[in-house]
Amino acid sequence: MHTDILIVGAGPAGIFTALELLKKGCKKKITIVEKGKAVENRRCPKQKTQVCVNCKPSCHITTGFSGAGAFSDGKLSLSYEVGGDLPSLIGEAFAQELIDYTDSIYLEFGADTHIEGLEDTEAKKDIRKRAIQAGLKLVDCPIRHLGTEKAQRLYYDIEQYLLQNGVEMLFETECTTLLLDDENGVCLGAEVKNKTGTLSITADATIIATGRRGADWLEKLCARYNIAHSPGTVDIGVRVEVRSEIMEKVNDALYESKLIGYPKPFKNKVRTFCQNPGGFVSQENYDNNLAVVNGHSYKELKSDNTNLAILCSHNFSVPFNQPIEYAQKIGELTNMLANGHILVQRYGDILDGKRTWQKELMRSNLRPTLPDAVAGDITAAMPYRAMVNILAFIQAMDQVVPGFASYETLLYSPELKFYSNRIKMDEKLNTNVRGLYCLGDSSGWTRGLMMASVMGVLMGRLLAEKEK
Numbered sequence: 001m002h003t004d005i006l007i008v009g010a011g012p013a014g015i016f017t018a019l020e021l022l023k024k025g026c027k028k029k030i031t032i033v034e035k036g037k038a039v040e041n042r043r044c045p046k047q048k049t050q051v052c053v054n055c056k057p058s059c060h061i062t063t064g065f066s067g068a069g070a071f072s073d074g075k076l077s078l079s080y081e082v083g084g085d086l087p088s089l090i091g092e093a094f095a096q097e098l099i100d101y102t103d104s105i106y107l108e109f110g111a112d113t114h115i116e117g118l119e120d121t122e123a124k125k126d127i128r129k130r131a132i133q134a135g136l137k138l139v140d141c142p143i144r145h146l147g148t149e150k151a152q153r154l155y156y157d158i159e160q161y162l163l164q165n166g167v168e169m170l171f172e173t174e175c176t177t178l179l180l181d182d183e184n185g186v187c188l189g190a191e192v193k194n195k196t197g198t199l200s201i202t203a204d205a206t207i208i209a210t211g212r213r214g215a216d217w218l219e220k221l222c223a224r225y226n227i228a229h230s231p232g233t234v235d236i237g238v239r240v241e242v243r244s245e246i247m248e249k250v251n252d253a254l255y256e257s258k259l260i261g262y263p264k265p266f267k268n269k270v271r272t273f274c275q276n277p278g279g280f281v282s283q284e285n286y287d288n289n290l291a292v293v294n295g296h297s298y299k300e301l302k303s304d305n306t307n308l309a310i311l312c313s314h315n316f317s318v319p320f321n322q323p324i325e326y327a328q329k330i331g332e333l334t335n336m337l338a339n340g341h342i343l344v345q346r347y348g349d350i351l352d353g354k355r356t357w358q359k360e361l362m363r364s365n366l367r368p369t370l371p372d373a374v375a376g377d378i379t380a381a382m383p384y385r386a387m388v389n390i391l392a393f394i395q396a397m398d399q400v401v402p403g404f405a406s407y408e409t410l411l412y413s414p415e416l417k418f419y420s421n422r423i424k425m426d427e428k429l430n431t432n433v434r435g436l437y438c439l440g441d442s443s444g445w446t447r448g449l450m451m452a453s454v455m456g457v458l459m460g461r462l463l464a465e466k467e468k
Contacts, residue, residue: 003168004028005463006189006203008175010036011067012449013209013440013456015158019105020460022165026467031168031201033192036064038171039156051372052283052291052341059285061294062213065171066155067452068284074146074154074296075256075274076450078103078115082141082258083451084441090427090458098454103144106453109157112150112299116143116255123253127400131259134399139258147299170194178206180225180433187436205463209439209456213286215418216324218442228424228432232444234323235417236330236386237270237311238378239281239293240394241410243366246403247306251277257308259400263392266385270393273309273417278302281370281412283342290331293342293370293412303369309415310397312389324418331414334381338374343414345378347394348407366408378413417447429459 005021007014010032018030035058036042042064045053062068080087080095087095107113117124117140131138146154163169173194179202180187189202208218222229250257256275263270279297286292295307316323334343345356346364355377361368379387390411398405422444425431431438439445439459440452 001199002202003031004203005030005205005207006201007032007207007209008190009067009209009211009214009440009442010034010065010169011209011211011440012453013211013446013459014207015066015155015162016102016105016453016456017207017209017439017459017463018162018167019158020457021464022162022167024461024464026464028467029168030166031170031203032162033170033173033175033190033201034063034065035174036171038169039065039152039159042152052285054285054289054340061282062284062286065159065169066151067211068213074148074151074449076103076106076111076144076146077141077448078144078450079139079141081139082448084445084447086445086451086455089425089445095454098457099450102450102453102457106144106146106154109161110150110154111144111146114144116145117253118142121253123249127250127253127257130400134261134396135263136259136261136396136400139260141256141258143256145255145297145299148296149301150299175210178221178225178436184434185432186434203435205435205437207437207439207459208442209452210442211452212418212441214442215421215444216287216328218423218438219324219421222421222423225433227436227438229444230422230424231316231321231323232422233313233315234327235311235313236327236383237309237415238390239295239307239309239412239415241281241305241307241366241369241412242404242406244278244304244306246406247277247401250401251306257400259397261393261396263389263396266389268385268389269313270389271311271313272397273311275306275308277306279305279307279369281307281368281373283370283372288328289335289340290328291335291340291342292331293415305366305369307369310390310393311415311417312386314386324421327416327418330381330383331416334378334414337376337381342370342373342412343376343378343381344368344370344373344410344412345376346407347405347409347411350379350391350411364408366410368410370412373412378411382413428462429455
């Protein structure tokens with residue numbers, strides 16, 4: 001089978017590549033290969049069972065049209081300062097211009113017109129003052145919140161638009177390897193498999209946009225085919241949950257507080273990420289039965305709690321070059337302690353040097369929103385360096401948000417972000433293999449819905465220009 005443009009992965013980067021190609025009047029044949037299901041067929045059984053059933057062959061939360069981000073929360077960060085390192089590749093001003101343009105497409109397909117965190121209120125000034133006093137930096141970033149359920153509808157409309165305009169989509173189809181002309185350093189397409197068998201798809205341009213879930217797979221391809229890359233950052237941390245009363249001032253003023261610190265003694269970068277007022281802690285399953293924690297929030301359905309991630313960035317130097325595998329081992333060890341589930345522990349119990357028991361959770365003011373999380377001891381699996389950084393950051397957060405470091409505050413583990421494999425490319429997104437492009441979170445250049453979408457828009461423009 002031949003197609004002009006082959007896109008592997010129907011997450012935001014792949015979707016917006018196809019969208020922009022259509023908007024630029026591209027007449028070439030576009031084929032999207034997606035391991036998961038169409039967005040209308042993605043349903044997590046846990047909503048009914050209250051227990052993760054470890055769906056096979058892949059998790060409905062992390063795979064399928066629109067990728068993992070839309071089913072976790074659906075927040076669009078509208079500042080170039082948030083979302084990865086793409087601005088360092090293409091320029092900050094151009095990155096912001098692309099964000100504004102991409103945001104207009106989301107609005108076109110029904111995104112909420114309201115933007116959180118725009119007003120420079122006295123409350124926001126007070127939060128910034130407290131952050132400075134605590135040694136933290138508050139990053140101003142307006143947020144457009146789609147909401148988990150609203151995002152699903154929006155992406156369904158995008159999916160139908162692509163189909164109606166001739167984009168071919170092969171769902172429940174997994175890319176197994178690339179087709180390369182090693183002698184000339186050219187990518188000729190990819191080999192895929194589904195229920196009907198194996199298929200070779202040749203293409204003039206092959207785009208890998210497999211998201212965080214595909215980061216490990218892409219790293220293996222890089223090693224096999226000498227695709228130029230370098231180990232980057234891997235984020236290891238916890239999902240923190242508190243009563244919304246504790247976060248009320250921050251939720252009202254900012255919706256999402258993006259705070260960054262470099263706590264002593266190690267001075268690693270530690271940051272907050274993906275804050276969900278009235279949200280729910282959730283579980284995602286990756287390959288090899290790895291269960292990781294995440295969080296989401298709906299537009300309508302609200303809990304009594306707010307959750308957010310605290311992530312510690314690890315940058316490794318020679319001779320070690322397997323940061324993804326390192327993070328996976330931490331996740332596997334944590335899963336082992338929780339019998340395949342997510343582990344949860346009270347902050348006060350960590351300070352007291354004891355594990356948390358289920359009966360203690362049931363009599364707390366703060367009730368977990370992840371019903372099958374297992375009470376235990378996350379310090380038995382979390383590396384010392386990461387744990388020390390996280391605890392110091394929580395103490396600093398308590399100066400910004402009094403009560404954040406209360407005894408009953410819940411820490412869920414493992415929260416892992418697999419961005420570490422950074423593909424080397426130029427500002428035109430060319431890799432060292434002609435005809436091969438790598439986009440989105442799996443490329444190591446973006447983090448999150450908006451910046452991955454932006455990278456897709458840029459890819460679409462560049463490919464459309466080549467057609468002229």
